Amino acid sequence: MTENHEKQTDRIPEPTLRRLPWYLSCAQLMKAQGELYVSSTQMSRQTNIDASQIAKDLSYVSIAGRTRVGYEVDRLLQVLEDFLGFAALHRAFLFGVGSLGGALLRDSGLQQFGLKIVGAFDVNPRLVGTCINDIPIYHSDEFERQMQLDPVPIGVLTVPIRLSQSVADLLVAEGIKAIWNFTPIRIRVPEHIVVQNTSLYAHLAVMFNRLKE
């Protein structure tokens, strides 16, 4: 028990954090099949991850498996959704309503995983004043005022690469705490700012390269 509590205060390793959504998906599939319990062996079969690794990963969240039967599916779902932050709603602004930015505004799936984009910014006069998926698009000049009216913690960065750094600087200056960076630029930010890089293009490059082999 004490050990379990100590574990929770540890910083969870990123590889573990990245695997947890796989276990959540397993639990969702088991629930859809009407199962009440899921064992690490079953999850291992589905994810190709060692059962011992799964047990170790799940020791970071407050759930205990029961010998022979495994984890209670409902409890596992709830604990993982809470732990991963999918159960809460994290508000965000999006910067740069180009092709990818517009696509993300239209992806209402993000909201099911805890991210609610409440506004977007661009300078394109054809976009400013319109809405995509009910999300208003403001002129970039209005960002400061919007942050005063309604500060949000997260900025989604989908601007052209020549603007990545300057827009990132602006977000930090106005109090954004985390940047989800979709641009293929390594942005520089103060240490207390969280940056999550998601470069679809880097993933494409890896896939194309492996495909050539």
Added chain:
Amino acid sequence: MTENHEKQTDRIPEPTLRRLPWYLSCAQLMKAQGELYVSSTQMSRQTNIDASQIAKDLSYVSIAGRTRVGYEVDRLLQVLEDFLGFAALHRAFLFGVGSLGGALLRDSGLQQFGLKIVGAFDVNPRLVGTCINDIPIYHSDEFERQMQLDPVPIGVLTVPIRLSQSVADLLVAEGIKAIWNFTPIRIRVPEHIVVQNTSLYAHLAVMFNRLKE
């Protein structure tokens, strides 16, 4: 010289491959600023990656830097775009035109990075027979026939999680060589099939977790 050739036949490490798009972006920015040369020191300042690491990474692509001046910007651009596969057009089908699938069809940015989605599949009667961004949406039953008419190497997987594995099996059976998996499921495929996992939700989880700290 010989050493350089040997390097090229090595399998490039994935971390290197993932960093190369950052150097490409650097080169694009330098070009936009009218620069003819870029040094690894300049790239290091922009990417926060050690200059020695950059030089090592670039030794995998066939470009040599010149002492003092660095790399020729135009040549670096061309070599990296070729190497990363962004200069060629890789054709793909997309499976599952839900929220995320629809968003990806609308992201014409992918085409600039070498991925051309030429068709999509779904079972929703309101979607089948329509187009998004000029990309036709077929009924899933037509996949086999479409692959016979016009085989493509890549499948983009954006189906609901309960279908991830069965659709992946179908893609492999029909001759798809690489799967870009956006579902939060670890799909099981034969060894010769390339799988690139891009779970936006796993990235969200990492960001939310770091934000809590």
